[in-house]
Amino acid sequence: MELVILVSCSFLIALMKFLYDYLWRPLRIQHMLNSQGIKGPPYRFIHGNNKEIVKMEKEALSKPLDLTHDIFPKVRPHLSSWINIYGKNYLYWNGVRAQLVISEPELVKEVLKNSEKAIPKKKPSIFASKLVGNGLVSLEGEKWARQRKLANYVFHGENLKNMTPAVIASVETMLEKWKGREGRDGSVPRVQIIDIRSDIQNSFCKLWKSADLLESEELAKEIQDCVVKIVKKRENKVVIGEADSFGNDFLGLLVHAYHDSDEKNRLSLEDLVDECKTFYLAG
Known part of the structure; x- marks a missing residue:
């Protein structure tokens, strides 16, 4: 009898909780x-x-x-x-x-x-974190403030103007590739519909092809290796004397912070790579 009462009470409590939540x-x-x-x-x-x-x-x-x-x-x-x-x-x-x-x-x-820190950031899923890393999108606190300060300087209106020639050159190159594309019947239609996915996709999109954790980790490593190569190239220019600084663009400021003598302001390699992931995806 006691067992029946206990089971009934447990069921009633579970039902009440279910109705409360749902x-x-x-x-x-x-x-x-x-x-x-x-x-x-x-x-x-x-x-x-x-x-x-x-x-x-x-x-x-x-x-x-x-x-x-x-x-x-x-x-x-x-x-x-x-x-x-x-x-x-x-x-x-x-x-x-x-x-x-x-x-x-x-x-x-x-x-x-x-400003009141009342709205916490949503933590990215394990697969999303492989894609964007732990950059400004997900950072909070002092680490966010430090890396946001770097981004604020680079993405100020005046500094963005310096990027205009590179953006124009990139778009003109892409448009030249599209110019000669023909229709399926060999003709050039008056209104062309061009599948531009191949022009905007890169190794990042591979992360969405599989939900397998091992594959995502392998791809994340490939992405990190690519970013490290770019960073090494920027560092080598300073070492061999082709440049007197790492540059004033966002990558240059990140590399400079990576080499900062002050440990409090120094970025780790992981932080540097994650910020590159975040802003590359945003771009």
Whole structure:
């Protein structure tokens, strides 16, 4: 008899916890945000809005893409649709997890400042960390402040102007490659549709081809070796006298910080590589 009562009590406790996590708590959060003017698609028991998102993505992918730069409704149809319905700031549900979407510029700025440290950064998955490393995107605290200071200098408007000739030369080279491409029937159509994926993909994209941890680690090592070669090339120019500094671009400042005599300001090789990964992917 006591065993039956114990099992019944355990079942009742588990049921109450389940209903709290999957029903009462989401509905309470939804009510609280609605009362503050934050609307959104209603919470659905257990799956939230995930079924709606999958349906909208399938519908978007089934339609051909028009010749337009507005690809947001194609790649993120649920976000595009709900912004139009509920406004720039709204709430939706990833299962039982509340997702507050903010696209109002002033609020975005406030969140990114995070001066009260109330919004912790989301830790990347193990595979994403192989891709972007532990750079500015995921860093926090003193380490973030130190490496953000380097980035602030390089990406100041005046410094970016110095990159304009290199950007123009790169784009002109790419356009020259596209110029002579013909249509499938041998003709050159008046409006050309060119698959540019091969021009913007590199070894980083291999990380997405497999979820296998061993393969991702091997590819991460290849990426690190590539970055180290670039760094060594920059260092060698100083050693043999071709240059009197490591340069004033972001890579140059990272290499300089890597050789800093002050241990507190010195970057490790891992930090240097991770920042290169982060900004290469961002670029």
